[in-house]
Amino acid sequence: MTLLADTFPSASRQTAQPGDPGLAATPLRLIDADGHPGADPGRLELPPAPVLRELHRRMVLGRSFDVQATALAKQGRLAVYPSSRGQDACQVGAVLALRDQDWLFPTYRDSVAILTRGVDAPEALALLRGDWHCGYDPYQYRVAPHCTPLATSALHAVGFAHAATLKGEDLVALAMLGDGATSEGDTHEALNFAAVWKAPVVFLVQNNGYAISVPLAKQTAAPSLAAKGIGYGMPALLIDGNDAAAVYAAVRAGVERAASGAGPLLIEAVTYRAEPHTNADDDTRYRDRAEVAAWRARDPIARLAAYLSARGLLDEAGSAGLAEEAQRLAASVRERLSHDVSVDPGELFDHVYARPTAALRRQRAALLAEVADTEPGEDAR
């Protein structure tokens, strides 16, 4: 392994000192914003061509899904949708780097990551559509329920991974975080517990520059979020989060390292949220349009497409076929979510406890009787 602390000065306890310029190192990248090979060969391992093509394909599909979900939210078919547009490389690169047996612990902005892990699109959107549950079976996909409170699921990832160690299972947990979440106490506790226990966890901080409206400069005085690894005795990587190859390589390195028993890795991926926080947000109140336009020009998909095209790994026919596949996915999502949902209020009581209590059984019966008494056409809600 030629990555991690020994190749990233800011993460080395031996070398890093306050004021050390290494703490603000330039993010590692394998493919630059123009689609050319990046300046860090040897620090991160360039994925082989089939992986690069799959990264591109899944980002195109993920973008199509994300755009369609944003539209559905605006149409009222979803209660809310936090877009990850612009963070496509993180969403796809991180998930494709996982092995089958590994677990993903996503946040509310990680629907594309959940989709990429194989969760059926309507299931991935169930919660955001307005249901009370996460939609999918976590054990089927090895994806924890997406977590709305910030940073809390990082502790679940650490516990899950440490249990695997205690049981002798070969399993790594990927904890997704954002830049805002790094200010939460649970991020601190998760990083600390993971480091002390040498838990097989990879922490991926998608630093998209804003916690809703609050920019990173008001979130931390640290030279980088990766630099925080030093305080936990944990190696860290600062990478270009719009470079899918770099995200894949960094997460894969973290998975291999954690699986070997060497402990957790912190990755800060510098990226940008191209859309408002959610469809309910107005980002013109806090972001300059020129800034948004500049980041949109650094599109992670275009970057990888340029790299692949220049090497004969993606041609026009391939692009057209992929565009068609993406359209089919969007049409399917649109069709499957563009109808009224039938709800069963009785099920609200069924999973509060392993077996409903006597009091819940009474409330359930009362609510169902109330619904049955509702006049046809009257809104039972």
Added chain:
Amino acid sequence: MTTALHSPAAAGSVLAGTAPAGTVLADTAPADAAPGPDAASPAPVTMAAALNRALAESLAADERVVVFGEDVATLGGVFRVTDGLAARFGPARVFDTPLAESGIVGTAIGMAMNGLVPVVEMQFDAFAYPAFEQVTSHLAKLRNRTRGRVSLPVVVRVPFGGGIGGVEHHSDSSEAYYAHTPGLRVVSPGTPADAYRLLRQSIECPDPVIFLEPKRRYWGKETVALTTDGPPIEQALIRRPGTNVTLIAYGGMVSTAVEAAEAAAGEGWDVEVVDLRSLSPLDEATLTESVRRTGRAVVVHEAQGFAGYGAEIAARLTEQCFYHLEAPVLRVTGLDIPYPPPYLEHFHLPSVDRILDAIASLEWE
């Protein structure tokens, strides 16, 4: 957040200096959590020792059980409830954690998702608050949020309540916060035998359980055979039968209530004592049957009265037993003040006299 200001040695000295005379604190002594004689035959056992045996037997019976928290391994817990477990079961089963309560509960959730049965300790009631978000937003809700696919059989042990001369933040009664949260079970034992039985049952329960241990009763002894036989986890128990008042208590107040009932007999009142054991879910059947029979009810708890657990009991009894009641349902509770310091806590805690005063006012004409 935790400062272990309350080592057992300090507790002993504080108790000696400040315990109000004549209370059950008189029989407190440093915890003796060493395994007692064969559980099958009656023997004197403290609540701390009974809890210790429940943990040991759960660890032995089910390899998925893990015990962790602050100071629980090498030290055996500040109240010695986990004494000897690390040596017997090893560091993969019983281990110390970094000092962070949210981290303890949050990682317990992850471990339970991956098939373990964590039994974690919050060192003191008020030091459990940093874990509140993990408890209320995740531990309580993940079963529901996954449509029953994720089960979290986690037990959160919380030494709770006052009466031990603890300095600030060491004596809170926090049961109402937990009982208000759907998805949690909340139980509190009043005797050593029940501490053993309820903890074994809690560890076997598929739901998350907040296990409130009345720390003032840790060292009270009962001569009893420890067994899991007996009432299920959510059943209330009639500790003392009576005919014309129902006194309702749980945790540390059970023995105070029984003491008050015995004293009331001398005044001509035949008091029934109901030990709730399970605060959530509540065994309304046992409770309402008793109150319909006696026609009078007094709820006792250490926690502040305002929006306290007793208000829920009083409301339910009023709704369900109104036409059987001879008098309003009364509450004898702590004062609506922050828990007072050692010199003053006896003013706060419900006493036998206050309970008798409440009983006396129950429309006896």
